[in-house]
Amino acid sequence: xxxxxxGRYGTLALAGAMLAACAGFQPxxxxxxxxxPSDMAIACRTDEALAAADRMGAQGGLxxxxxxxxxxxxxxxxxxxxxxxxxxxxxxxxxxxxSPSELDRRVQETVANMREQRQDQSGSARCPAVxx
Numbered sequence: 001x002x003x004x005x006x007g008r009y010g011t012l013a014l015a016g017a018m019l020a021a022c023a024g025f026q027p028x029x030x031x032x033x034x035x036x037p038s039d040m041a042i043a044c045r046t047d048e049a050l051a052a053a054d055r056m057g058a059q060g061g062l063x064x065x066x067x068x069x070x071x072x073x074x075x076x077x078x079x080x081x082x083x084x085x086x087x088x089x090x091x092x093x094x095x096x097x098x099s100p101s102e103l104d105r106r107v108q109e110t111v112a113n114m115r116e117q118r119q120d121q122s123g124s125a126r127c128p129a130v131x132x
Contacts, residue, residue, distance in 0.1 A: 037067075041074045042118045044127035049074045065094050072103075077111045078127065 037056065040049035050071055057067030068091045075084035084107070092098050115125040 037070045037074060038114065041077055042114055042121065044118075044122075046074060046078045046127070065091065068094075069107075073107055073110045073114070076107050077114055 034052060034055075037049040037053040040046075040052060053067040053070045053074065056070075057064040068087055072084045072087050072091060075081070075087070088100060088103060092100060092103060095103070097103070118127075119125040
C-alpha cells in the first residue's frame with residue numbers, strides 16, 4: 001500500500017465519506033441512482049455535473065460545502081475559470097482552510113486526477129469543448 005500523498009481523488013473521497021456519515025445520505029451519490037458529479041464531469045457532461053452538485057448542495061451543511069468545492073473543480077476542468085473563481089470566496093468562508101493558494105493547489109490536483117482518469121477511460125484528458 002502506498003503511503004504519503006492520497007491516491008486518486010484521495011482528498012475528495014475522504015470529504016465525501018465524511019459528508020455521507022454526517023449528512024446521512026447513501027454513499028452511491030447525491031440521491032439514490034444518481035451518478036456523482038465528478039463522474040459526470042469525467043464523462044464530459046459538465047452541465048449535468050453542475051446540476052447534480054447543486055442538488056447535492058441543497059441538502060445544506062457539509063453537503064453544501066462539498067458541492068461548492070465540486071463545482072469549483074468541475075468549472076476549472078471545463079476551462080471556466082472566472083465562474084470557478086467567483087465561487088471560491090463562498091467556499092473559503094466556510095472551509096477550515098481559508099487559504100486561497102491552498103484551495104487552488106487542491107483544485108489543480110483534483111483536476112489533474114480527473115483528467116488522468118478521463119485519459120484512462122476515453123483516451124483524451126480533456127473534454128472536446130475545452131481548448132485550453
